[in-house]
Amino acid sequence: MSAAAAVSSTVRVDALTRRFDSFVAVDAISFEIRAGEIWGFLGPNGAGKSTTIRMLCGVLAPTSGSAEVLGYDVGRDPEDVKLRIGYMPQGSSLWDDLSVEEHLRFYCGMFDIYGPGEKRAVDRWMERLDLKKRRSQLAGTLSGGYRKRLALACTLLHDPKMIFLDEPTSGVDPLSRREFWDIIVGLAEEGTTVLVTTHYLDEAEHCNELALIYGGKIIARGTPENLKHAPGGGETIEIVSEHNVAILDAVESLPFVRSAGLYGSALHITVAHKEDAAQLKAAVSRLGISIASLEPVTPSLEDVFADLVRTP
Ligand SMILES: Nc1ncnc2c1ncn2[C@@H]1O[C@H](COP(=O)(O)OP(=O)(O)OP(=O)(O)O)[C@@H](O)[C@H]1O
Ligand SMILES: [Mg+2]
Incomplete structure (x- = not known):
């Protein structure tokens, strides 16, 4: 192991870039992940999450920039990286006609674990x-939840200090998702560093740090709590009414409305400045639609990300 492998920052990324011909899928992103963190990587389809993860796991060469994982340079030493990390790719990494135990034995072989160790x-x-x-x-023949458990087990056999989970809970029912997250949190508590992507923003609340990637660039970072406070200095207003869709249609194009969308059975509207809340109230009352309540709320992560993606 190189001397550099003893660093406490588990992932260090500097201007990492990946092009596919002239298309820039990942555009000079930089970040660090500290040991033991659960680091959530969020962003819409095609934003560049999987491409970044594949570079960090040593399976896709960067076009430029650099990244160190567990002290190893992913461009120079991809094989060292692959042997030391766990990688659960997006989609299935399983064979339908192999049993649970056969999978685990196969993956032990990939990591040179034989005999009593296996x-x-x-x-x-x-x-x-x-x-x-x-x-x-x-x-x-496994249920969706157990397929994901098996895929996770296959990434853990060699006790990696860092695991990359690319949409590990997609297509999994809510109870199984919660159980899966209990496992992830348990691993992190034991010191495993986790980079995880998800489209479920309730899951993002389990992360210590979040980064939002959009068009190959990281456009926001912070703890879930930090990100939820005052997106760009504006304010989020919650309206409860039986006529949400009519209100949404009427207000979403107003110049001071930055983003608007349904949030459960309510409507969340983010305005550019705190003072715009009064204008919004006036605009809604001019519609003559009955509403049960209209008041400022702490934005959800969904509000924040909708706001950031629409007004980068
Ligand atoms: N091998 C490739 N050749 C060409 N383009 C690619 C290749 N791999 C990825 N891309 C493109 O790079 C962009 C980023 O893709 P990526 O898979 O990283 O997105 P993502 O954020 O993981 O999206 P999703 O949430 O849908 O999984 C997309 O436009 C994708 O089509
Ligand atoms: Mg992806």
């Missing part, structure tokens, strides 16, 4: 991720 690793992670009862079941 049995220990397989038993340990089957136990921990509640896969023991299903050890002989073919992956193709």
Whole structure:
């Protein structure tokens, strides 16, 4: 192991860029992830999340810029990186006609874990991720939640200090998602550093740090709490009414409205300045539509991201 591998910052990214021909998928992004953090990477489809992760996992070469993972340079030493991290790619990494146990043994082989070490690793992670009862079941017959558990177990067999989870809960029911997050939080508490992407913003609340990527660039960063306070100095107003859609249609093009959308059974509207709230109230009352309430609220992460993506 190189001397650099002893650093406490687990990921260090500097102006990392990836082009596909003339298209810039990841555009000079820079960030750091500290050891033991759960670092959430958010952004719309095609924003550049998976491309970034693939570079950090040593499976896709950067076009320019650099990144160090666990002290290894992903461009110079991709094989060192691959051996030390866990990577759960987006989509399936499983074979339908291999059993749970066969998967785990196969992945042990990839990480050179054989003999008693293999049995220990397989038993340990089957136990921990509640896969023991299903050890002989073919992956193709597992429920969505258990497929994800198996894919996660396959990334953990060699006890990586850093794991990359690319949309690990997509297509998983809410209860299984919560259980999956209990596992992720438990791993982080034991010191594993986690980079995770998700489109479920409720899950982003579990992260210590968030970064929002849009068009290949990181456009916002911070803790979930920091990001929710005063997006760009504006204010988010919640309106409760039986006529949300009519109100939304009427207000979303007003010049002082930065973003507007349905939020559960209410409507959330972010205005550019605190003072605009009075104008919004007047505009809504001119519609002559009955409303149950209209008041400022702490924005949700959804409000903040809608606001940032519409007015970068
Ligand atoms: N091998 C490739 N060749 C050409 N373009 C690519 C390639 N891989 C990714 N892209 C493009 O790069 C952009 C970023 O893709 P990426 O998969 O990183 O997005 P993402 O943020 O992970 O999106 P999603 O949320 O849909 O998974 C997209 O426009 C995609 O089409
Ligand atoms: Mg992706």
